[in-house]
Amino acid sequence: GESAALRSLLLNPHLRQLMVSLDQADNKAKLMRACMQEPLFVEFADCCLRIVEPSQNEDS
Template identity: 60%
Template sequence: MQLCKVCTEQTPKYRCPACQIRYCSLSCYKRHKDSCRPVQKLISNRTKNAIRTDTWSVEDLLHEEDITDLVPLEKLQLLGQSKELKDLLCNPHLRELLRTVDSADSKEEAMKAAMQEPLFVEFSDRCLKVVEKEAQMQEFNEVMEW
């Protein structure tokens, strides 16, 4: 169970719009806002470092509790190259479902609800096919090199 990042006592109900930390109450938000560091500043600084040093990773953008099944950046970039996914994303209903999941406080509950929609299931399956296809190709290449 997650705890408020400010008081570390209560279950968080809210998320700071600037830095995305979770907090439980107005008083915690007021205590937090003086030390808040917006995510956009962190991203832009890390992106600049990535261009110079190539040491930036997706993990740098995620909070520790958000990392469960992490997909490498290279595989995520393959999703943007998929014509099938681009075609599916032309559907306004799918885009609205994705916005709903993205803005939900409980991502797990929002995903469960979205997975009841056949269009969302199709989108999820296509995403997995793109990512898994690349993983299978890498495994095949490693076996062939051996």
Template identity: 65%
Template structure:
């Protein structure tokens, strides 16, 4: 079940036409409209592009900012996410893509993640990401132990 992106208390009944966040009442809409950032439609999907997220090409380095991240996953482990057939299959689901857009575009990432984690499809996606990263972490740890 989703919760209001503004008050984080009620079940949302409405969606902002500009940014697509969900809210529960006129009061929440009035609080939200002053900080509303309109949702930009993604560029049309190029079927020739071989990209796990079906958007413009990006690299992991584009997402990493030293000052923003304190607990990092090594780049080589993150790159495994883009090579996963299981993740690509999950990302074919339009509902999951919409959930990811909602989390990415939310004012409160914490609240958006909390709401998204109530969706079994999002939990499956998160678990698959962790499985890929953690399995690689275990193999890196065992390889490092072999080197000693």
């Protein structure tokens, strides 16, 4: 399911580096805004949200 998609995303070294940088950043809010401009990070965030809050249909 979605967990397999998440695991696949987490294999990406660029995404892993973004997450390490975010974890270690002094200004996490500023870096989070920058990360949300990265399509790969947005895909990761969307995947996480689909896992924790699956929608009944894609239209809503």
